[in-house]
Amino acid sequence: MTCLALYALAAATFAIGTTEFVTVGLIPGMACNLHVTVANLGSIATKPGPMLLYVGRPREFDEQDAVARASALFHRRGYHATSTRDLGDELSLNPSSLYRTFGDKHALFLRALDHYQACESIRNSEALAVEGPVREVLRDWFYSMVDAAAMPGCFVINSAVEMGTDDPDTTRRVNAAFNDTTGAIAKVLRRGVEAGELAADLDTDATADLLYTTLIGLRVRHRAGHDSKRLRAAVDQALNMLD
Structure with a gap:
């Protein structure tokens, strides 16, 4: 039997500085002398008798990149269908590291939603x-919202549909995102009125609000896999209201 097979099942994780340690108890009385260096895990060292094994692992990961990857996972699967284990696998973090870094699943979800909306806000502002x-x-x-994409639909809209008004933290973010996008559309419409491209009496x-409500429906259909040509045709029809 190898020494590595003698680890007890119970383990605890703690951190000192930027290094994470896992303590593992060995079965008392079993003697072994082992020193193994494992890439990215530090060194494993044991000695005879009852002891603790310390495995050092540098916590070298980009937290913002982790939030971005969590955002993509929540976008793809939704809040309820994404487990803590799914997040740990996606971010390459064990449960204790995940909770220590982000708090809990809900806290990470909110950070992921904030990240997504910040990116969307920049994208929308530049496009408009x-x-x-x-x-x-x-x-x-x-068109850019309904064309073929690796991640169809909108994370914010998906969250609004999934969570409804049951989660006040999500509701506040969804409402802020909706107001931000509607305001950006109104700004473009006012520009058109001022330039004489649109009717002077247009209620911008x-x-x-009507155009954004239409866009929400289009993005839900986009997530459902509806044909982009049909969605583009719907866009053209919706914009005819501006004539």
Whole structure:
């Protein structure tokens, strides 16, 4: 029997500085002398008799990158279908490291949602700030939301559908995201009115709300795998209201 087979089942994890340690009890009375160096895990050293084994592992990971990967996982699977084990596997973190770094699954979910919305806000702002006729700017932006993508649909909208109003923290983020996007659309519409491209009496706020509500439906259909050509046709029809 090898010494490594003598580890007790119970283990505890703690951290000192940037190194994480796992303590493992060995069966008393079993003597072995072992020193093994394992890549990225530090050194394993034991001695005869009852003892503790310390395995050092540098906590060298990019926290923001971990949040981004968690965001993609929650986007793909949803909150309830994503387990703590799924997150640990995706981020290459054991449960204790995951909780120590992010708190709990819900706290990581909120950070992931914030990350996603921050990225979406930048993307939307850049797309809607493009110079050109406002109908074309809006059309191209809508198209980008319904074209084929590796991660279809919208994480924020998915979360709104899944969580409803049961989770106040998620609800606040969803409402803020909706208001942010609706405001960005209204800004483009006002630009069109000022440039004489759109009717002077256009209610830009109400129209922005209608267009965004349409976009929400389109993105749900996008996630459901509906054909992008049909969704583009729906975009064209929706923008006809601006004529």
